[in-house]
Amino acid sequence: MKIATKALYPAGLAGLLLLNACAGQSTGQATSWYASHDGVAPRPDRIYVCHGFGCTYTTPVNFSARDLNRLKRILAAGSRSPEAERKAIANAVAWNEKRVAPEVGSANDIGGLDLHNAGVRGQMDCIDEATNTASLLLVAEKHGYLKYHSVSGPVARGFFLDGRYPHATATVKEKKTGEVFAIDSWPKANGEKPVVQDLNVWMAG
Template identity: 35%
Template sequence: MGLLAVLGFGLLLAGCTHVRNGPVSQHYRDFQTREPHFNTVYVCHSYGCRMQTPFRFTDDDIQQLKIVMDKTRKADTPAEERRAIAYAIGWMETRTGEVIGTKADRPGMDFLASGDPTQQDCVDESTNTTSYLLVLERNGFLRHHTVGTPFAKENYLRGVSGWTHWTAVIKENGNGQKWAVDSWIYANGENPAIVEAEKWYIASLDQLPAATH
């Protein structure tokens, strides 16, 4: 193999997208955590799903989520459903955070926080967001989207700012467009950013998209 080919191959490996087309359950197996059981989720925290704490959304919680989504949605369109999803995920993060202690979770990456039960990395966040999305889906709150399998991107040419980053995913039913649902960027309880998967994390970790409102 020539030098240019080797360099080209190295550049290709340096900037990768880890797309997984299998079932959502594969993500839970990969990180050795549990899928939601009815309205009970197993909240990942302490980085890398090191800790997993069960939390059950009550019937009142589910009713409140419906109210949040109905009030947010201005029309029965995919775009408005994504706005409603963002507010619902923020509400669910707040609800679980108050009980588990992750309400103290700081935005982004804190290299000293690994092992801290109040903190969450992108594996925790993408897994939890996927679990919350599955609760919404199973309660019939998603009409225009289906919950997808989380995926990751990385670009080691950017150094630390290009490290592997995971996100939850929804797929638009009408056209198959995949959307990243990224809760890691912001503090606990803030709306996640929901952007087209191909436009997500194309720069560095400090240039991720704004929250969806």
């Protein structure tokens, strides 16, 4: 995936502010993320897809009974173990990105740091991606599709002074062990599987 690092300076103050927005930490439940990041919490059959960077735009997408059944089947494939469920979660996120793309205009969303697309409908920064992934997972949790994990709040790393770009990700917590895992779709283009890894590893990345 191409990383447009040189776009940082042409983007100017607006670009810096967008990156700084990615440094916002979430506390408490996943639903607390939305109020502080201009997102809209999902309903059991609807998500509000953030795009344009920093949730500049939100597009409601309704899930039909067929969509929900599809999501259920994808996640049921991971019922053997927590590790298998995390793989299934990655498949569900990839499916969801393809599912919403025609309504959102995000089929060509570019993965990774790509500041020249700030404000462009259908393009997503880390705030958009973390919000959208959390929304999908909250829908799945609401319907009882997750066996081994609960949905925890998105978190962030980096703040320039430590030499790293600010970046946020959705997370899930394994119920038995309490271990938290990053579900990070930002580095990948639309419809590709997200990066799934132990949150401590992700934080050190």
